[in-house]
Amino acid sequence: MARLEARGPPAVHVTQQEVRRLCEFLYRRTGMSFADNKRYYVDRRLAERIVATKSESFQSYFAILRSDVDHEIEHLVNAFTVNETYFYREEHQLRCMTSNLLDNVIRAKKPGESIRIWSIPCSTGEEPYSIAIWLMENWREVDSYNIEIVGSDIDTRALKAAADGVYGDRALARLSGDVIARYFQKVENNSYRIDPGLRDSIQFTRANLIDASEMALYHSFDIVFCRNLLIYFDDSSRRIAAENLYDCLHPSGYICLGHSETMSRISPLFRVCRFYDAIVYQKPEAGRDRE
Amino acid sequence: MPLIKRDAVTAPAAGDRPDDVASHIAALSGSDAQARWSAARALRGRADAIPALAAALRVEQEPHVREAIMTAIMRVGDEASVAVLLPYIRSQDAGERAAAIEALQALPEAILPFLPELFSDSDSDVRVLATELARNVPAADATHALCALLEREQHANVCAAAIDVLAEVGTRDAIPVLKACAERFAGTPFVPFAVSIAIARIPDS
Amino acid sequence: MTENNKGTAKIRILIVDDSWLVRLYYRDTLEKAGFEVEQAINGIEAMEKVLTQTYDLAIVDINMPRMDGISFVRSLRRSTPDVSSLPALMITTEAGQQDIVDARTAGANFYLVKPVSEAELLRHVAVLTGARR
Numbered sequence: 001m002a003r004l005e006a007r008g009p010p011a012v013h014v015t016q017q018e019v020r021r022l023c024e025f026l027y028r029r030t031g032m033s034f035a036d037n038k039r040y041y042v043d044r045r046l047a048e049r050i051v052a053t054k055s056e057s058f059q060s061y062f063a064i065l066r067s068d069v070d071h072e073i074e075h076l077v078n079a080f081t082v083n084e085t086y087f088y089r090e091e092h093q094l095r096c097m098t099s100n101l102l103d104n105v106i107r108a109k110k111p112g113e114s115i116r117i118w119s120i121p122c123s124t125g126e127e128p129y130s131i132a133i134w135l136m137e138n139w140r141e142v143d144s145y146n147i148e149i150v151g152s153d154i155d156t157r158a159l160k161a162a163a164d165g166v167y168g169d170r171a172l173a174r175l176s177g178d179v180i181a182r183y184f185q186k187v188e189n190n191s192y193r194i195d196p197g198l199r200d201s202i203q204f205t206r207a208n209l210i211d212a213s214e215m216a217l218y219h220s221f222d223i224v225f226c227r228n229l230l231i232y233f234d235d236s237s238r239r240i241a242a243e244n245l246y247d248c249l250h251p252s253g254y255i256c257l258g259h260s261e262t263m264s265r266i267s268p269l270f271r272v273c274r275f276y277d278a279i280v281y282q283k284p285e286a287g288r289d290r291e
Numbered sequence: 292m293p294l295i296k297r298d299a300v301t302a303p304a305a306g307d308r309p310d311d312v313a314s315h316i317a318a319l320s321g322s323d324a325q326a327r328w329s330a331a332r333a334l335r336g337r338a339d340a341i342p343a344l345a346a347a348l349r350v351e352q353e354p355h356v357r358e359a360i361m362t363a364i365m366r367v368g369d370e371a372s373v374a375v376l377l378p379y380i381r382s383q384d385a386g387e388r389a390a391a392i393e394a395l396q397a398l399p400e401a402i403l404p405f406l407p408e409l410f411s412d413s414d415s416d417v418r419v420l421a422t423e424l425a426r427n428v429p430a431a432d433a434t435h436a437l438c439a440l441l442e443r444e445q446h447a448n449v450c451a452a453a454i455d456v457l458a459e460v461g462t463r464d465a466i467p468v469l470k471a472c473a474e475r476f477a478g479t480p481f482v483p484f485a486v487s488i489a490i491a492r493i494p495d496s
Numbered sequence: 497m498t499e500n501n502k503g504t505a506k507i508r509i510l511i512v513d514d515s516w517l518v519r520l521y522y523r524d525t526l527e528k529a530g531f532e533v534e535q536a537i538n539g540i541e542a543m544e545k546v547l548t549q550t551y552d553l554a555i556v557d558i559n560m561p562r563m564d565g566i567s568f569v570r571s572l573r574r575s576t577p578d579v580s581s582l583p584a585l586m587i588t589t590e591a592g593q594q595d596i597v598d599a600r601t602a603g604a605n606f607y608l609v610k611p612v613s614e615a616e617l618l619r620h621v622a623v624l625t626g627a628r629r
Contacts, residue, residue, distance in 0.1 A: 147293050269358060481613075484521055
């Protein structure tokens with residue numbers, strides 16, 4: 001019996017030197033680096049993207065990548081990162097928030113002044129809800145302050161899902177049974193709805209981080225979580241976004257980036273701060289610049 | 292529950308701050324850094340504000356305001372922007388140079404016509420920084436301009452910088468020039484090494 | 497310092513330079529000589545590294561995007577004592593007279609003019625790290 005051979009475009013051959021060229025570009029542009037024993041992942045992802053872009057050679061793919069045609073840098077970087085969002089993702093930053101950042105934030109607060117925390121992009125809401133739950137579960141001082149949490153995203157469908165507050169059990173995998181019981185209601189098999197009181201206390205807004213007029217509405221934040229967004233912007237937009245975030249922060253306010261992101265590829269406006277659980281970035285105090 | 296929610300996202304209490312170009316330009320030369328910062332941001336991308344932004348840049352001491360002014364100029368994105376930013380790559384202050392290079396790197400199309408002149412500058416440090424500006428232009432243009440530089444360049448550091456960019460973007464057209472450069476600098480530190488790596492990285496086809 | 501598998505401490509050097517060919521060149525030279533080497537492409541990444549791990553020496557270029565080498569040394573010297581004591585070897589250009597002055601004021605320990613030969617590099621690294629060769 002004849003076997004049907006799978007047909008497809010002939011695989012593009014990529015040399016090790018070409019992979020090195022790509023890795024060096026990626027490192028320079030994003031800060032991501034790959035030890036030799038991880039090069040295999042690069043080979044695989046590169047092959048995927050060459051096919052996806054219908055490139056006929058590494059050269060033509062690399063040209064697409066370098067000019068970021070159709071956001072190719074984002075596609076390539078996304079291929080390396082786990083994009084699933086879930087509750088208590090990057091828990092070390094939440095720990096840093098309650099172990100260190102908030103102590104510094106409240107030092108400057110006047111009585112009655114709120115603490116303002118911003119999650120942008122908030123996607124389908126796991127991040128702002130996680131912040132809220134974590135604070136209530138872990139911060140000693142949580143009842144001594146008013147806390148405003150705002151979640152913003154450019155994607156209105158994601159925002160609607162966030163406002164609905166219904167999640168599958170995969171998203172809740174990092175939460176203990178107690179936490180789930182306290183803040184969620186099971187709605188059907190493998191679906192949980194977030195407690196309506198909690199849901200209604202988070203403000204969800206549509207916002208574009210590069211739009212100056214939209215960003216003018218946001219100000220005086222103490223902590224901003226801006227994870228896995230800035231690194232995808234082109235040079236020009238990254239500057240604008242960084243300046244907008246700077247403007248939205250209180251002096252001495254903090255910004256947390258994504259796990260494989262670094263301000264070294266984004267902006268010189270912020271000071272690097274090292275805490276036990278995380279590296280975060282700080283807007284200098286009023287009257288002092290970065291150094 | 293300690294979480295509170297405002298009814299709506301509200302604008303800052305600054306209220307009736309005037310929003311016309313003239314007011315922003317006036318604020319650019321004020322003594323309040325925060326006001327200068329806001330003014331620079333408000334003038335972002337405005338070609339008619341370039342002279343005022345250029346004047347402000349000349350005297351600005353606060354790094355974050357300088358950054359915002361450069362962004363404002365950069366966002367106009369044309370030859371006028373480049374003309375204002377370019378002199379800062381000659382600054383005696385390393386921070387100013389870094390800021391200018393970064394702003395200019397976002398303007399590959401606008402910078403391209405300036406490259407030949409920059410590559411002929413009498414200051415070797417300027418030629419070095421200019422090679423960095425070639426990095427984001429299309430590979431064929433970058434290769435062409437950098438090869439023209441390498442063919443006549445006598446300064447090892449300039450060659451080194453050009454080779455670094457060619458290692459990323461260079462096409463096979465660059466190989467003869469690279470080899471000739473290695474010969475010219477044979478026996479000196481670094482350049483022969485750099486050429487061998489760069490040639491190895493250039494794809495075969 | 498970190499232990500290598502013979503139990504003797506390896507001297508750790510951070511190379512701060514945005515040129516990957518230069519980093520490769522220094523890395524090859526230093527690793528062959530038994531040093532452990534890490535890299536950063538600008539002063540911000542270098543700050544992140546020195547705040548997270550210990551090093552025995554930083555080799556620092558001047559012109560880098562977003563945070564130049566002199567600003568990095570300034571930032572370094574303003575850190576807590578365990579970090580601020582890191583020796584910094586600046587790599588300058590012969591035309592960069594003001595840079596040399598500014599680097600010293602910022603707290604750099606020494607400078608070399610590029611292009612740097614392997615021998616020169618190793619000699620100065622030995623002095624600044626107390627490495628015996």
